[in-house]
Amino acid sequence: MSDLLHEHAVGGERHRDLPLFIALFLVIVVVSVVALGTSFVWAKQYDGRIAPNVWIGSLPVGGLDPETAKRHLQERADTLLTQGIVVVLEGESRSLPLAASTGTDIVEDATLDLDAVVSEAMSLSQGDNDLARTLLFIRLLAQPKHLRIPVDLNNARIESTVRTLFPNREQLPHDATFRFTRNASGWGIQIEPDASGHTFHFERFFVFLKDRLTVLSKDPIPLLVTAESPTVSLQDASKSTGLALATLEQAPYTFTYTSELLRQTGSWKLSAQAISEMLTPQAGGRLGIDSQAFNAFLDPIAASIEVEARDAKFQVENGRVVEFEGSKEGIAIDREPTREAFLAAITGDETSVVLHTKITTPEHSTSEVNDLGITEVLGVGVSNFRGSPRNRIRNIRNGVKLLNGTLISPGTMFSLLKALGPFTAENGYLPELVIKGDKIEPEIGGGLCQIGTTTFRATMLSGLPIAERSNHSLVVSYYNDKNGNPGTDATIYEPAPDFKFINDTGNAILFEAEMLEESQELHFTFWGTSDGRKGSYSAPVVLRWLPTGEPKMVETLDLPPGEQQCQSAHVGADASFTYTIEKPDGEKEERVFLSHYRPLPKTCLVGVEALSTLVIENPPPITDGSSPAIPLE
Numbered sequence: 001m002s003d004l005l006h007e008h009a010v011g012g013e014r015h016r017d018l019p020l021f022i023a024l025f026l027v028i029v030v031v032s033v034v035a036l037g038t039s040f041v042w043a044k045q046y047d048g049r050i051a052p053n054v055w056i057g058s059l060p061v062g063g064l065d066p067e068t069a070k071r072h073l074q075e076r077a078d079t080l081l082t083q084g085i086v087v088v089l090e091g092e093s094r095s096l097p098l099a100a101s102t103g104t105d106i107v108e109d110a111t112l113d114l115d116a117v118v119s120e121a122m123s124l125s126q127g128d129n130d131l132a133r134t135l136l137f138i139r140l141l142a143q144p145k146h147l148r149i150p151v152d153l154n155n156a157r158i159e160s161t162v163r164t165l166f167p168n169r170e171q172l173p174h175d176a177t178f179r180f181t182r183n184a185s186g187w188g189i190q191i192e193p194d195a196s197g198h199t200f201h202f203e204r205f206f207v208f209l210k211d212r213l214t215v216l217s218k219d220p221i222p223l224l225v226t227a228e229s230p231t232v233s234l235q236d237a238s239k240s241t242g243l244a245l246a247t248l249e250q251a252p253y254t255f256t257y258t259s260e261l262l263r264q265t266g267s268w269k270l271s272a273q274a275i276s277e278m279l280t281p282q283a284g285g286r287l288g289i290d291s292q293a294f295n296a297f298l299d300p301i302a303a304s305i306e307v308e309a310r311d312a313k314f315q316v317e318n319g320r321v322v323e324f325e326g327s328k329e330g331i332a333i334d335r336e337p338t339r340e341a342f343l344a345a346i347t348g349d350e351t352s353v354v355l356h357t358k359i360t361t362p363e364h365s366t367s368e369v370n371d372l373g374i375t376e377v378l379g380v381g382v383s384n385f386r387g388s389p390r391n392r393i394r395n396i397r398n399g400v401k402l403l404n405g406t407l408i409s410p411g412t413m414f415s416l417l418k419a420l421g422p423f424t425a426e427n428g429y430l431p432e433l434v435i436k437g438d439k440i441e442p443e444i445g446g447g448l449c450q451i452g453t454t455t456f457r458a459t460m461l462s463g464l465p466i467a468e469r470s471n472h473s474l475v476v477s478y479y480n481d482k483n484g485n486p487g488t489d490a491t492i493y494e495p496a497p498d499f500k501f502i503n504d505t506g507n508a509i510l511f512e513a514e515m516l517e518e519s520q521e522l523h524f525t526f527w528g529t530s531d532g533r534k535g536s537y538s539a540p541v542v543l544r545w546l547p548t549g550e551p552k553m554v555e556t557l558d559l560p561p562g563e564q565q566c567q568s569a570h571v572g573a574d575a576s577f578t579y580t581i582e583k584p585d586g587e588k589e590e591r592v593f594l595s596h597y598r599p600l601p602k603t604c605l606v607g608v609e610a611l612s613t614l615v616i617e618n619p620p621p622i623t624d625g626s627s628p629a630i631p632l633e
Contacts, residue, residue: 051124052137053144056117057215070118076216077112078598086220094165101567105449106473107493109157110213113150120147148214159202173197175232178244180276187248191237194230201226232281239285247346248272257355268301294339307331309360313405314510330360374510378526379535381458385450385478386520391430392447397515398428399451404513408503413467416455416492416499423494449491452499453479456490458524459501463535463581470497471595474570487540487575487595532584538577546572551602559607572599
């Protein structure tokens with residue numbers, strides 16, 4: 001009986017607690033709904049902006065719109081690239097410039113893809129629905145998201161610059177080599193022994209450098225030195241001395257050449273003295289031929305027998321395409337097979353070597369003239385080069401000569417660098433003095449960005465798809481558009497950046513390049529067969545001008561102590577314009593080009609007797625190159 005009364009009492013208590021549980025549950029539901037609703041409202045405030053607690057490198061970008069975030073990143077990137085980053089080698093510090101001033105532009109050795117990282121940051125603000133987006137934002141509050149900037153480095157140029165900052169600090173390994181002597185009794189041979197060396201550890205260095213740039217950190221970078229071993233030992237060289245001496249005793253060697261195409265024959269002697277400067281020991285006891293010395297022997301032969309292949313070039317006269325330079329096959333020495341034939345002759349006890357040659361063919365032949373499909377003007381690009389110095393004008397004239405009459409086949413991508421290269425004195429280019437860090441060096445090909453800009457405009461007015469275009473880093477009057485604003489320019493610099501477009505017209509395009517000396521203008525005309533499309537671009541608009549900043553003084557050993565050489569200041573800018581292709585059916589395809597021009601302070605090189613050493617109070621730790629985002633000053 002007592003048990004029944006107890007159960008009844010407990011059951012009564014449960015019934016009395018039930019309303020309390022229900023009320024508590026309803027309160028929790030109401031609070032959750034209100035909180036979630038408040039969270040929805042809070043998350044809604046990030047429409048069009050980057051999600052909360054997101055960092056790009058060392059910059060907090062949460063809550064910023066994409067344009068503002070990119071502008072802040074660009075300001076820090078400009079400072080880092082133009083001022084450089086400190087490199088420390090065994091306690092000695094130097095500032096590594098990541099950009100070189102070429103007078104009319106800055107050539108950058110590091111490219112930071114700010115558009116990509118800002119887009120990645122904006123993608124965090126997206127969600128399948130409001131609930132998922134809100135929950136993501138709440139998670140970000142608890143755990144911030146750090147993004148790194150994609151970076152592309154020009155390793156070859158940076159390596160060259162680093163070596164100039166720390167000259168004579170590398171000791172390359174030395175392979176065992178031959179040293180030949182000759183007296184009345186014949187040839188003798190001595191072996192210079194191999195020696196180990198030490199070189200800069202560039203693989204680690206580039207890990208460090210990229211790591212700093214991905215977070216826009218100015219922290220110094222350690223430059224490490226690593227031991228290097230030779231590849232050819234004294235023992236290797238000893239094994240091939242007998243064959244080397246026998247080769248010299250059998251000299252001279254005769255190189256013969258017969259060309260049925262040109263009905264030409266020839267023979268050239270290679271003396272024992274010349275061979276003694278070519279023979280090198282190889283790993284495993286083999287005998288080798290130094291390529292540089294062997295090519296020096298072939299160079300005068302090449303000058304007498306080689307003929308460069310030449311494309312046919314055309315122009316339009318009275319509405320008709322006519323040829324002004326016919327195509328021609330070429331012939332060239334096939335150097336590597338010739339070197340291999342010489343090695344085979346040495347080991348096979350022969351003294352006669354056949355000079356290997358190859359026929360080179362032009363890309364466009366004269367026979368194509370009747371099938372070009374060139375009937376009308378597609379578009380004309382114009383730019384003004386008034387005020388250019390003499391060598392710049394001569395380089396522009398040379399580039400115009402190389403481009404004029406060029407045929408661009410249907411379906412192909414046209415590369416301006418390829419069409420203008422090689423950038424050598426032999427190809428008609430002249431040097432200009434440029435500032436690279438604390439050096440003044442001659443550089444060949446100044447002024448070709450004028451050609452890049454004019455080609456860019458002709459491409460747009462022809463309605464052609466643009467595959468690759470980079471604006472200049474500086475605002476330069478040569479490249480301003482008709483309204484006086486920057487924005488419609490294109491820079492080129494070997495090996496990058498390039499300017500490329502695609503010929504998708506279905507017919508060949510004739511590139512007609514004209515240099516009007518009187519008006520100091522370039523006129524580039526694209527001829528072809530129109531499919532009815534129309535290309536146009538809006539006048540560029542400057543979104544903001546950027547001040548130059550304080551003048552900068554850089555020490556150099558290239559000038560006498562106290563002497564100065566200065567680079568003018570350039571105001572920076574952000575500019576924009578829209579490229580429009582109107583298809584024959586009336587459909588419009590628009591592409592917005594945004595151009596950022598870095599502000600550049602007046603920079604003066606000042607001659608000194610010795611470069612100052614930067615003092616680093618806290619040298620950078622040597623790590624694996626992966627560090628967290630580091631706040632900037």
